[in-house]
Amino acid sequence: MVFYFTGTGNSLYVAKRLDEDLRSIPQAIHGEKQVYKAEKIGIVCPVYGHEMPGMVKDFLKKAVFQSEYLFVVLTYGNIHGGAAELAEKELKASGKKADYINTILMVDNFLPGFDMKEQLALEPEKKVEEHIAELKRDVDARRHWIQPAAEEDRNWHQVYLKRRENIQKESGKTIYQVTENCIGCGICTRVCPAGCIHLEKQKAVHTAENCQMCMACIHHCPENAVRLRIPEKNPNARYHNEHVRLTEIVRGNNQLP
Ligand SMILES: Cc1cc2nc3c(=O)[nH]c(=O)nc-3n(C[C@H](O)[C@H](O)[C@H](O)COP(=O)(O)O)c2cc1C
Ligand code: SF4
Numbered sequence: 001m002v003f004y005f006t007g008t009g010n011s012l013y014v015a016k017r018l019d020e021d022l023r024s025i026p027q028a029i030h031g032e033k034q035v036y037k038a039e040k041i042g043i044v045c046p047v048y049g050h051e052m053p054g055m056v057k058d059f060l061k062k063a064v065f066q067s068e069y070l071f072v073v074l075t076y077g078n079i080h081g082g083a084a085e086l087a088e089k090e091l092k093a094s095g096k097k098a099d100y101i102n103t104i105l106m107v108d109n110f111l112p113g114f115d116m117k118e119q120l121a122l123e124p125e126k127k128v129e130e131h132i133a134e135l136k137r138d139v140d141a142r143r144h145w146i147q148p149a150a151e152e153d154r155n156w157h158q159v160y161l162k163r164r165e166n167i168q169k170e171s172g173k174t175i176y177q178v179t180e181n182c183i184g185c186g187i188c189t190r191v192c193p194a195g196c197i198h199l200e201k202q203k204a205v206h207t208a209e210n211c212q213m214c215m216a217c218i219h220h221c222p223e224n225a226v227r228l229r230i231p232e233k234n235p236n237a238r239y240h241n242e243h244v245r246l247t248e249i250v251r252g253n254n255q256l257p
């Protein structure tokens with residue numbers, strides 16, 4: 001049984017390769033019964049600022065896992081910043097002990113930092129398929145291992161925390177804007193794992209409350225009508241994992257009736 005959270009499909013792709021019994025965290029988090037029993041339980045999600053997304057942390061606090069083996073795989077695009085160590089702390093805080101935590105380098109979907117065209121060109125160097133095969137071998141063999149953090153990783157995390165503070169100060173509450181190109185198709189409302197977007201007069205409207213910063217609304221807009229208020233490296237380039245269909249993202253994330 002693998003629980004996943006995804007904005008642009010990387011984490012869902014890895015989850016699909018590791019197990020067939022997939023559970024979306026944005027759906028599971030609403031369940032009344034939060035007790036899960038399986039031989040092996042996994043969590044696969046991206047790192048945001050080297051940490052697990054807020055919704056994943058909330059889910060971990062609610063869920064009870066009855067399992068012999070608990071593993072976590074964190075997808076990231078550039079610097080993991082000691083993500084495994086940070087996730088281990090998070091799990092401990094919610095009363096859980098992970099047997100295995102590892103990271104995997106994939107395309108970085110963080111638009112203020114990266115041009116998606118350049119990221120796609122770099123993808124082959126990241127050897128994603130080889131690394132997924134290694135993860136699968138580890139998990140199948142129930143390997144016990146937590147990826148260690150170096151001092152440099154911890155320093156990166158501190159740098160990030162400072163930068164995030166500044167971004168929040170500069171941008172105010174919502175960092176998204178919808179341009180006149182919006183055709184009211186509603187895709188952004190359905191890929192949002194947190195139900196932050198609705199249509200008003202056939203235009204998408206964002207609310208900041210509970211936003212996970214997953215950037216699914218931006219990357220999946222067919223008209224490229226969602227922009228960040230802060231500078232983007234390339235506002236015309238968007239990304240989604242080629243092995244994951246839009247319908248799969250919608251199925252996992254949709255919060256609308
Ligand atoms: C808000 C945000 C913060 C991110 N922070 C980091 C980070 O600290 N380090 C990193 O290497 N990648 C970071 N990324 C990139 C994602 O972790 C990476 O692209 C991930 O594979 C996306 O997964 P998904 O396709 O399942 O959504 C960030 C992305 C977003 C949207
Ligand atoms: S996905 Fe884009 S075009 Fe469609 S409603 Fe959202 S902002 Fe508008």
Ligand code: SF4
Pocket residue numbers: 007191192193194195196197206210211212213214215216217218
């Ligand atoms: S508003 Fe956009 S960035 Fe925020 S949670 Fe929804 S899809 Fe993700």
